[in-house]
Amino acid sequence: METKKILLSGVKPTGRPHLGNYFAVMKQLVDLQNDYDTYVMVADYHALTSVQNAEEMRTLTHELVLDYLGIGIDPTKVTLFKQSAIPEHTELAWYFDCITTMPYLMRAHAFKDNEAKNKEINVGVFNYPMLMAADILIHDAEIIPVGRDQKQHIEYTRDTAEKFNNTFGDVFTLPKELIIESVEIVPGTDGRKMSKSYGNIISLFATDEEITKAVMSIVTDSGASIPEHVYNIHKLFRSEAQLVSLYEEKKGKYKDLKEALLADIIAFVTPMRARRAQFAAQPDLVASILKSGGDKARARAQKKMQTVRKLVGLE
Numbered sequence: 124m125e126t127k128k129i130l131l132s133g134v135k136p137t138g139r140p141h142l143g144n145y146f147a148v149m150k151q152l153v154d155l156q157n158d159y160d161t162y163v164m165v166a167d168y169h170a171l172t173s174v175q176n177a178e179e180m181r182t183l184t185h186e187l188v189l190d191y192l193g194i195g196i197d198p199t200k201v202t203l204f205k206q207s208a209i210p211e212h213t214e215l216a217w218y219f220d221c222i223t224t225m226p227y228l229m230r231a232h233a234f235k236d237n238e239a240k241n242k243e244i245n246v247g248v249f250n251y252p253m254l255m256a257a258d259i260l261i262h263d264a265e266i267i268p269v270g271r272d273q274k275q276h277i278e279y280t281r282d283t284a285e286k287f288n289n290t291f292g293d294v295f296t297l298p299k300e301l302i303i304e305s306v307e308i309v310p311g312t313d314g315r316k317m318s319k320s321y322g323n324i325i326s327l328f329a330t331d332e333e334i335t336k337a338v339m340s341i342v343t344d345s346g347a348s349i350p351e352h353v354y355n356i357h358k359l360f361r362s363e364a365q366l367v368s369l370y371e372e373k374k375g376k377y378k379d380l381k382e383a384l385l386a387d388i389i390a391f392v393t394p395m396r397a398r399r400a401q402f403a404a405q406p407d408l409v410a411s412i413l414k415s416g417g418d419k420a421r422a423r424a425q426k427k428m429q430t431v432r433k434l435v436g437l438e
């Protein structure tokens with residue numbers, strides 16, 4: 124039997140996922156869970172760079188696990204785990220820190236963006252591409268679904284794997300990003316990339332009231348017959364063929380078009396909410412899913428680290 128390639132994805136538990144996270148990354152996990160040996164990680168070590176309150180971290184982590192289960196991740200097929208269940212991720216990140224130069228990390232977009240905003244960033248944020256490289260390489264993951272903003276970090280991961288392989292011996296598989304062109308940058312309510320920091324998001328598991336508020340706030344350009352930003356979000360939910368006739372019929376009627384989009388979003392998330400609520404009512408089941416995912420992922424990582432430690436000369 125042919126062994127399946129490993130696909131890995133991680134999202135930080137720093138708040139509710141939005142449509143950008145869902146369509147660019149989370150949806151791919153559900154679509155591909157039968158085709159790849161799929162590892163889904165709640166990136167809690169990464170979240171520590173910004174979430175620095177224990178209770179909040181626990182709550183956000185639990186909520187994100189429910190979100191994954193709600194969208195249709197099948198825990199009998201997918202290895203769902205907390206990053207912190209595998210301290211070896213941070214150990215490997217340290218090895219990578221030691222073969223990586225500061226100027227190289229200073230070229231990372233995320234660092235440059237923060238610097239441009241004059242933000243004081245912590246060392247965790249600066250080193251984040253190395254921990255991300257460790258997350259991927261420790262599991263021999265080959266396919267990494269991401270949005271376009273993460274492309275550079277996958278390049279960093281490949282560079283780091285090559286550097287380590289050349290320095291110590293061939294141990295890491297070079298991964299590839301999986302970017303779906305039509306959703307590589309999902310736009311928000313103001314037409315810019317949907318992002319929490321722009322305040323233009325529509326959260327996937329928001330209430331009807333919250334979704335209504337967000338949809339009604341979509342910026343429209345008075346005078347245009349087609350409200351471009353409404354249309355671009357609507358494209359996520361319907362084929363362009365369907366939309367063309369709807370937008371033709373409702374030309375210039377922005378409110379009607381927003382209401383049509385709203386109805387489509389709510390119809391889309393309703394079954395996910397129901398699935399999420401079923402898991403939310405069974406906290407013991409959720410805990411056992413995370414535990415068995417963590418055990419499986421850790422066993423794999425520990426095996427890999429035995430080889431890595433030998434190559435480095437620590438064993």
Ligand code: AMP
Binds near residue numbers: 134268318
């Ligand atoms: P973040 O929450 O920014 O850490 O993003 C988690 C994942 O979602 C990353 O793979 C991002 O590339 C992806 N992502 C975030 N926002 C968007 C967006 N507006 N369009 C496409 N992908 C996105």
